[in-house]
Amino acid sequence: MAEMDPCSIGPGPAGLLPPSAASCGVVLPRKGEGLVEGRIVGEQAALEVMARELLTRKHPTVFPGPLVLWDWRDGVSPKAAAVLELAEEIPGVQIIPMPDYRPIYPKIDPEAVINPCHPNLTIWHNKIEVCVFVGVHCHYANITLRMIRAGTNCYTVTLCHSAGHEDSMASLPFCGAEQVRALTGTIRRLKRQGLRPLHGEARGIRLTGAQQAVQEGLVWQHGDGA
Amino acid sequence: MALRTLQVAPGFMRFMPKEYQDLVENGPFGRQVKLSDVGTFKEILEEHPMCEGCAMAFFIRLALMGLPNPEHTIMVGTAGCGRMALSQAAIPFVYGNYCDTNGVATGLKRGLAIRFPEQDKDVVVMAGDGGIADIGFSQVMHSWFRKEKFTTVMLDNEVYGNTGGQESGMTCRGTMVKMAPRGKQFDKIDMLGLARTAGVAYIARLTPANPSRVVSTIRKAVLVARKIGPSYVQVYTSCNIEYSIPADKVLDDARQVEKERYGYLEIVSEEAGAYLESVAAEGGEGR
Numbered sequence: 001m002a003e004m005d006p007c008s009i010g011p012g013p014a015g016l017l018p019p020s021a022a023s024c025g026v027v028l029p030r031k032g033e034g035l036v037e038g039r040i041v042g043e044q045a046a047l048e049v050m051a052r053e054l055l056t057r058k059h060p061t062v063f064p065g066p067l068v069l070w071d072w073r074d075g076v077s078p079k080a081a082a083v084l085e086l087a088e089e090i091p092g093v094q095i096i097p098m099p100d101y102r103p104i105y106p107k108i109d110p111e112a113v114i115n116p117c118h119p120n121l122t123i124w125h126n127k128i129e130v131c132v133f134v135g136v137h138c139h140y141a142n143i144t145l146r147m148i149r150a151g152t153n154c155y156t157v158t159l160c161h162s163a164g165h166e167d168s169m170a171s172l173p174f175c176g177a178e179q180v181r182a183l184t185g186t187i188r189r190l191k192r193q194g195l196r197p198l199h200g201e202a203r204g205i206r207l208t209g210a211q212q213a214v215q216e217g218l219v220w221q222h223g224d225g226a
Numbered sequence: 227m228a229l230r231t232l233q234v235a236p237g238f239m240r241f242m243p244k245e246y247q248d249l250v251e252n253g254p255f256g257r258q259v260k261l262s263d264v265g266t267f268k269e270i271l272e273e274h275p276m277c278e279g280c281a282m283a284f285f286i287r288l289a290l291m292g293l294p295n296p297e298h299t300i301m302v303g304t305a306g307c308g309r310m311a312l313s314q315a316a317i318p319f320v321y322g323n324y325c326d327t328n329g330v331a332t333g334l335k336r337g338l339a340i341r342f343p344e345q346d347k348d349v350v351v352m353a354g355d356g357g358i359a360d361i362g363f364s365q366v367m368h369s370w371f372r373k374e375k376f377t378t379v380m381l382d383n384e385v386y387g388n389t390g391g392q393e394s395g396m397t398c399r400g401t402m403v404k405m406a407p408r409g410k411q412f413d414k415i416d417m418l419g420l421a422r423t424a425g426v427a428y429i430a431r432l433t434p435a436n437p438s439r440v441v442s443t444i445r446k447a448v449l450v451a452r453k454i455g456p457s458y459v460q461v462y463t464s465c466n467i468e469y470s471i472p473a474d475k476v477l478d479d480a481r482q483v484e485k486e487r488y489g490y491l492e493i494v495s496e497e498a499g500a501y502l503e504s505v506a507a508e509g510g511e512g513r
């Protein structure tokens with residue numbers, strides 16, 4: 001049988017229900033490898049692409065999932081710290097969490113969360129053109145990534161704790177804190193080497209409007225004066 | 227209680243939506259909340275997409291308050307209206323295929339007992355009358371015959387609400403619903419009698435007309451299932467859409483139905499009764 005050409009998995013919108021990358025012949029990387037737009041590359045090559053995209057596209061956003069948001073077992077907090085350190089290095093970055101996977105109806109606040117049932121709403125609303133998924137269980141990440149590719153022009157980076165994701169544009173498998181820090185290091189190096197980030201030199205994580213409102217006490221919470 | 231799954235990783239709290247900050251700080255986890263505390267704690271279920279004034283949604287909200295240990299509970303539901311609220315409540319929810327709930331719950335309960343031998347984990351099936359008494363009937367009965375230790379709650383709106391008004395085995399004889407224009411030809415299935423025959427340890431029938439009784443009934447059912455054997459709660463949760471009950475009259479209807487035909491009934495096995503008494507004597511809630 002002739003070998004299948006891997007199809008190129010670039011930013012969308014690819015249209016409603018695009019075939020999954022796996023069905024186009026894209027295979028998962030092994031440990032020490034990465035996946036960039038459907039092709040297997042070395043880990044460092046993948047990190048370079050991720051770093052460049054994160055620095056040069058609009059409204060970079062980190063989407064941390066439950067595996068890194070909840071301190072559910074030993075090893076989470078060092079990884080969580082590494083993710084925050086990574087975010088600090090990306091000018092203009094926001095963090096919008098995916099705390100769990102339950103559906104949110106009748107209405108989601110796209111500045112407050114990204115939900116696997118309709119991730120495109122968060123991407124569209126916040127005009128996100130590059131994002132990092134980290135700590136999202138694979139089966140939810142897979143469906144979410146495909147929806148994002150179908151309906152948005154967002155470049156998706158995945159730092160996967162498991163086998164990686166065919167449907168993201170740049171993916172690294174078996175990522176622990178060390179790999180997250182390697183991406184942070186690559187970003188720092190590219191900046192030192194003269195790459196000018198699209199969002200300037202600003203440091204610090206930008207709070208979304210929803211996060212600011214909570215922080216400033218503009219949102220009522222149980223216990224406030226109860 | 228140091229429940230790590232409820233702790234936000236260091237540094238991330240300020241990015242969490244207010245609902246989650248609230249759940250962590252004021253949720254009902256690891257402590258016993260009372261109905262009279264409503265408004266002072268973050269409930270497991272708040273927003274949901276069920277119809278305005280739906281009695282089933284009201285019941286589910288109360289039932290979730292009745293769980294003795296929500297942080298160690300998994301709900302199992304299926305097709306039907308109830309799962310729309312259950313699937314977005316703040317405790318794990320498993321969607322069993324329509325008919326599969328009690329098989330899924332069996333596996334889950336047994337698996338959890340092996341995985342967490344030191345920690346009681348409660349499994350509660352909550353599904354419609356169609357899900358429990360029609361398509362899921364055989365699995366429900368077999369789980370009872372096998373004495374599986376979980377709770378089955380029937381959300382008995384006496385119709386298939388979610389699919390637009392077909393009659394179910396629990397619809398009353400003679401009742402006309404949208405897609406049963408000739409009226410139901412048979413009696414309502416006696417699920418309580420069947421539960422008794424199968425040896426279910428705790429059986430209750432009620433309406434949401436008395437909220438604190440809902441909370442205590444669910445609590446008893448879950449406690450009995452944890453230690454003694456299967457429990458079954460059948461609750462009248464009218465469908466205001468299919469039975470044309472104005473949203474503001476839903477509780478009046480529940481009161482009337484309770485008075486006229488549904489009543490409040492508890493059938494408790496000797497062993498279950500003794501256990502509940504011992505829990506009450508300890509002043510504990512089974513924590």
Ligand SMILES: Cc1ncc(C[n+]2csc(CCOP(=O)(O)OP(=O)(O)O)c2C)c(N)n1
Pocket residue numbers: 305306307308323324325353354355356357358381383385386387388389394
């Ligand atoms: C195997 C299977 N058959 C049929 C359906 C279609 N279906 C979805 S909900 C439903 C009826 C639900 O009625 P009930 O269980 O009484 O719950 P309610 O909506 O009234 O709360 C049916 C027939 C399905 N989802 N799966």
Ligand code: SF4
Pocket residue numbers: 276277279280281282283307383387388464465466467468
């Ligand atoms: S259709 Fe009936 S049971 Fe279903 S949500 Fe609406 S009122 Fe409730």
